[in-house]
Amino acid sequence: MKIGVITFPGTLDDQDAARAAKYAGGEAVSLWHADADLRGVDAVIVPGGFSYGDYLRCGAIARFAPVMGPVIEAAAKGMPILGICNGFQILCEAGLLPGALVRNHELHFVCRDQWLKVENNSTAWTTRYDKGAEILIPLKSGEGGYVAEQNTLAELEGEGRVVFRYVGDNPNGSLNNIAGITDARGRVVGLMPHPEHAIDALTGPSDDGLGMFFSAIDALVKA
Amino acid sequence: MARVVVDVMPKPEILDPQGQAVAKALPRLGFEGVIEVRQGKRFELEVDDSVDDETLTKIAADLLANTVIEDFTVRRLDA
């Protein structure tokens, strides 16, 4: 299974996302922001970092990159797409996911090992988890507060589209403790914490993040 | 050539952690009487005469502001 990982100028966690895809048995394919081509991949990861420095707004400039055109088309056809941190912000800016991410409520960058509760285990990226399971994954972001208008929020909650919620102290002021959400079909998922940094207890707090990559490969094999 | 200002502010109903932080800090620094603070962005553009108002609005709406959470205004400084 070919999992594409996009590199924008300023992307940082692309190697890590590729490594995670490989650990789960996938083949990682790097995608370049300036190419309007997905090189035949079966799924796409938009990784973390500071695309274009994130000076204007996180993800605001990256969403216009040539590669995003085919990503948006592929999403419409149901391709599994995962946005991690800056990738989540880019997917929101691109309109693939609702809402937006704002500055952390304490105005600091926060890097910590974060417990998450899996609220929805039927998306393309979460079937390997039990519903209600708690997993430990690094969170590292300065603008991770999830916000959306009241009716959007109600819709997300009503349709069970909140995929992950922070357990314990809210680290960034996210509404309803939201750490990750999905689109209506459960194919596009975005989250602020970094599952690709939790694939080996040697270099992360756990290997709880691997489940997301295994889930995607399961989804592709089934398809 | 024209100078253009685009002001981008968080929508009233959207959480503004930066403005709130300023509002909270003020009394600590001995400044009383500030009831509310909101923090947004100000862009100053220098543009060719070829750039019309419609284009400016598009630039603001597409790029400078995220209209899900922000409002914007565009104005030319000298006509």
Add this chain to the structure above:
Amino acid sequence: MARVVVDVMPKPEILDPQGQAVAKALPRLGFEGVIEVRQGKRFELEVDDSVDDETLTKIAADLLANTVIEDFTVRRLDA
């Protein structure tokens, strides 16, 4: 009660990576003719009538702007 706007902009000689990022992005998005962009901050304050101009300037200089690298202006919206 009064509404006050404080505009904070990077000093002209100081590098403005934010403005540059926007300026570079515009042609890629098909917007031509924007020669320069500078990005700063806009604060909207709601203040008691007890807050005089001197205090406002002090708030801007001490807290809202970093005067080592930024300039600011203060103005009341409705007198």
Add this chain to the structure above:
Amino acid sequence: MTTDSVKHAEATPDTAQPYKELGLKDDEYQRIREILGRRPTDAELAMYSVMWSEHCSYKSSKVHLAYFGKTTTEQMRSKMLAGIGENAGVVDIGDGWAVTFKVESHNHPSYVEPYQGAATGVGGIVRDIMAMGARPLAVMDSLRFGPADAPDTRRVLPGVVAGVGGYGNCLGLPNIGGEVVFDSTYLGNPLVNALCVGAMRVEDLHLAHASGTGNKIILFGARTGLDGIGGVSVLASDTFSGDETTAGRKKLPSVQVGDPFTEKVLIECCLELFREGIVVGIQDLGGAGLSCATSELASAGDGGMHVNLDRVPLRAKGMTPAEILSSESQERMCAVVKPSDVDAFMKVCAKWDVTATEIGEVTDTGRLVITWHDEVVVDVPPRTVAHEGPVYNRPVQRPVEQDSLQQPIELPRPSTSDLRDLVLRMVGSHNLSSRGWVTDQYDRYVRGGTVLAQPSDSGMIRIDEESGRGVSLSVDCNGRYCKLDPYAGAQLALAEAYRNVAVSGATPVAVTNCLNFGSPEDPGVMWQFEQAVRGLADGCVTLGIPVTGGNVSFYNQTGTTAILPTPVVGVLGVIDDVRRRIPTGIGAEAGETLLLLGN
């Protein structure tokens, strides 16, 4: 307006020059005149004054630093691929891997503008590592502030921490350790020392030199602006007094604003250039900007260099040659490239959207010649600028109060209740409290190779994903010990860093340092400095590992009160498989035996 060209300087030998305002002493200015056989032009004066500054020339420390070289044996040198004199030291860690690391200070800028000062400090040390041909892999930061509850510390500390994090996080370099120390002597003079470590294949080592007549000099990265030219603006206003565009430049803040995004792209661009094998020599632009890069490249090369300043891409209008040469605009690099490779070079830069400009070439004249508007504004022997600056043997005098500092005092044996109080006070003290508020603002996970980071004794990263080979690093110093006895204090710093690395399971192999002291014009400070250097060097001999590089920061004082002598020592260790690391902490399993080693 007239350009102060070499011709103009020859024709106007008696023009008074503001060399004092630029920090040059009478005899230093005289020496420049002797070297050139005429008065320097404004541009030359700007160049000499920055390059002969304490910061760039090491004029007060050189004679002492030589002791490192003298005491390093062949045995200690055996793993060293590059040492003192290069941008950063490089050691062979086996399996064909070379690791480079260095600490540098950014103390004064961080006091003026904490966020940008600290941010550009990180940016600068990362470019040093890049200039060796390595991929930067991790950073560390060693910080010292005044008392935690002092108002100015509340201004400085959050800004510095946000700046270190803001820049490092955005570059994608994990922060794997450092120090935070509070002491009243740092209140008006905080210390911000940043370390970067990088790795490369042994054969990819790049050294900074411009050789091969006809090779091109390419400036790439950010545009050059009016940043950090503080002192040199004296020249602008003198030459162009009354000129609109330059009026008021005297008041320019010598603050630089960092652009980590540009630097991140620059890193990737450089690494691709290295992979393509099209770089003959490379140098980062740090303090002293183009003055430093051009003179150092030329001085270390085998010929001369010609540079056309008109070609330098500028960010500000009306900049003078002196300003362009002294600008400290960040995120710039300078490379030497064969003419046949220039197209390929430009192509890589274009891919990364990095501005790159050919600004000159290597010549066989043995001179550094710089032109501006078709006139020669600089014509100097490059070594006199970069490597043969003044050297001082400053007076050294053990301070009289040193004896009283060392007076033994009788401490009464504490009672049990005193101990309880003491423990509570220690737990509550700012110097022993959790560093979480700081380290939570630093990304320690990015790149996926961090094996140990806070709160471990040392940071450890994996270099080779297949074999698991990695390195461990620690930076340490206790300024209070150094004040009591700088010789032993420096050794204690070394021993602490060495132990921190050793207990992680790695074998210590090399040392770097950042020597933060007060004014070298104070004989007591010079004594502290000399003692610390000797202590550190002698300690290294005992441990059998070499000092591969470092940095000196003088004039750290408020009024006449110097900071505690603070020789920050960094030790690098190698571990052949990071899976065998030893994490810090006890009590993973019940029934473990606790052993105390040593006496």
